[in-house]
Amino acid sequence: MAALRAAGCVFAEEEAELILAAGRTPDEVTALVARRASGLPLEQVLGWARFHGLRITVEPGVFVPRRRTEFLVDRAVAQAVPGARLVVDLCCGSGAVGAALAAALGPVELHAADIDPVAVRCARRNVSSAGGRVHQGDLFAALPTGLRGRIDVLAANVPYVPTGEVGFLPPEARDHEPATALDGGADGLDVLRRVAAGAPDWLAPGGCLVVETSEDQAPAAVAAFAQAGLDTRLAVSPELYAHVVIGVKDAAEAAGGGDGRDDGRA
Template sequence: MLSSPSSPSHSSIAARLRAAGCVFAEDEARLLMSAAATPADLDDMVERRSAGSPLEHVLGWAEFCGLRIAVGPGVFVPRQRTEHLVRQAAALAPEHAVAVDLCCGSGALGAALAAHADIAELHAADIDPTAVRYARRNLPRHAHIHQGDLYDPLPARLRGRVHVLMANVPYVPTGEIALLPAEARLHEPATALDGGLDGLDVLRRVAAEAPAWLAPGGCLLVETSRRQAATATGVMSRAGLTPRVAASDDPPATVVIARRP
């Protein structure tokens, strides 16, 4: 943390952030002051945050499942609600599990699962090259990281062997993207947010191919909104999977878990 006589005070930084509309200005000021190496760095960070950049992009990391996940401009920031999906996945993972983090973004889900479950083989894939670069920073060294559209880049040898398939697909309906906070709408990739007309276009594609990749008894886990859950379970059922909904109230989160018979 900066402590030289020329360093701005916590109160002055918090005041700048508060004037820019940051609700948790005091907490953010402490984080920024801890992360900055010089007063010039701090000024630049406060300026970026005041201009609307996500706090996590400015800091260079996001806290997720007790880990610091490297993030930055152009990559989706993992949400705390998605920790619920990882907890469900960890509870379902058998010993020496084969796991896939599809639509991996920064690799946060795969990194967290590897830290909390016995994962023998971990694969992650995303279509966005920026996301893949961050995934390479965040995932364990033994993880296999692929760039491409959904299952396309995965090795064929994984077919029928995956015990845990996590797919944090985009699920915001296209017509609701404009309603998102500016931090997400302006600073995160549209491919990580826009789920099509009803928000479930990518989920449908993931579910359709999931049975071919899952091991018998293996599970697909996908986050949705609560109002989308019934439609999502129908999609899973039609794909030949057996779905159930796992909801959390704190923080609010809805995960559809679909098992291959």
């Protein structure tokens, strides 16, 4: 524990317990502590992360799923049309969002995609139990063309850190997670805009696009969804400090509605 404290780990005691449980021998525990003290994210040291009640495999060099992104899963499940069966996890990273959606929605046809081959390999391990398929490529170009116009739930945890702010991220993210999972361009919204613009062609009537963003970026993100022709609202979780933009295609065919803003408590 002393080594973790000296390395600046805020939750040294809790992390020490997890590492002790993971190490099978004293030498292995020592090696795990050294990796964590070097700045490697705890989840990459352990090889897994807890996300939405699931144990998600996390490999070195893969984006670590954040707890606030559980709110994205919750809003996608709440928005999904009854009987939703086709789910896509775009910019999937470890595949945590797709795996959580499959677990929450029941039997679904699950597809996930990422541009990073390391993430694709990791995601395949996490979605295999749900029968998910993972594709490598740039956003919609990675998906089978047969999915066009059929997607019920499209979740995209896109990179949204402005390029000029990536250098200010904690070392765990900046030094050990892929830039493609963090850097969202000049204002952080380059990838979000591309996803919003392409989504209407891929969504089924009543299908939803759900994307995480930041508080400061939320107005511009909502505008990008609206410009794409989606019926749009913003959902906010003060507890998780999470902001999720929800866009629905042909909203008149989907259940529900809203006044343009959702506090996430529904």
